[in-house]
Amino acid sequence: MLRSGRGLLSKTIANAPYLFLTPSLLLLIIFFVIPVLAAFFMSFTDFDIYSIANLKYARFVGLKNYLNLFSDPLFWKSLLNTLYFLVVAGPLTIFVALISAIFLNSKLVRFKSLLRLSYFAPVVATLVAVSVVWRYIYDPRFGLLNYALSFVGVHARDWLSDPVWAMPAIILFAVWKNFGYTMMIFLAGLQTIPNTLYEAAEVDGAGTLQKFWKITVPMLAPTTLFVTVVTLIGYLQLFAEPFIMTGGGPMNSTLSIVLLMYREGFRYWKMGYATAIAFVLAGIILILTLIEMRIQSQGKQT
Structure with missing residues (x-):
């Protein structure tokens, strides 16, 4: 009896980690795995507004959505726009x-807390308000940008x-809105x-640039990798800025992939x-992220 009791206790202790993980795994399955699988199945159907009321209206169409997507000029236009935004x-x-992080990390800078607050403020500001x-x-008649450029002889532009x-x-606006978050990571x-x-x-006679390239850059490599991947993932999901400021225009010049997805899904109700x-x-983000991490790992080896 004593041995069996010890065996049961040891099994309970061995299974304890799985018992603690079960609630988290259930939440992950319910709120992530199942919705992703349902959405993946939906991409092979003609799911629309009528299918929301009754699933029998959703017909399986195989690869039709993907084939139509790759033959859609608007998709390629939005992809190029998104990559242009990402690259710049x-x-x-x-x-x-x-x-900005190097500047704030300098011993010569005063009022660092105030400067950090001012740099980070755009990140927490409401996007609609700052838009x-x-x-x-950017207003063509009364905008501050055209007013400032008029002093150097540049004509007003819409x-x-x-x-x-x-x-x-939009790129200028997005950089101003988002750089504060990246700056705080670099500062850390x-x-x-x-x-x-x-x-x-300094004892060895190294200058400012030498210290930057020989010490700062190598020591910041893990941080730079994280920042690069996060920025890549975030900017490939460009949506709010063009949606609020231009609506994807003019002539679809600011139409992003996510904005196209929104149009097709919630304006034309082509959910599939x-x-x-x-x-x-998601596939593009995964591929580019893996490429970026591969390049970074090769750089470390060399």
Whole structure:
């Protein structure tokens, strides 16, 4: 009896981790796995507004949604717009954030708390509210940007209605809105670098640039990888900025993949087609993230 009791107790202790994990796993399955599987199945149907009331109206169409997607010029337009936004806004956000973090980490800077607050404020500000402010900045007649440029002889321009300049205008707004979050991560990474490394480099006669390239950049590599991946994932899901400021126009020049997905799903009620767009976007994000991590790992090996 004593041995059997000990055996039961040891089994209970061995199974304890699984018992503690069960509630979390159930929540994960209910609120993530099942919805993802349901959405994946939906992408192979013609699910629409009528199917919401009665699932019998949803017909299985196989790969039709995906085939239509890859033959849709609007999808390729939105993909190019999204990649354009990512290629320009991503490095620019990281660069501005890194420079700001280095500036705030300097011993010569005063009022650091106030500066951190001012840099991070756009991140927590309501997107709709700041969008109204930036729409006023870009206003062709009374905007502050045109007013400032008039002093250097640049003529007024309707920034958000020009197919060439609408996306750069959104990029500038997005960088201003988001760089504060990335800056705080870089700042945390900078503060983990021991000062003794910089002091030893100064003794050896290293200059500011040498210390940056030989100490700061290598020591910030893990932080940079995290920031790059998070920025890539976030900017590939571009939606709110063009939705509020331009609606995807003019001439679809600011139409992103997520905005296209929103249009198809909630304006035209082509839910099956919209979920197909969602899974293609998820595949693109996964591939680009793996490529980025592969490049970073090869850089560490060399």
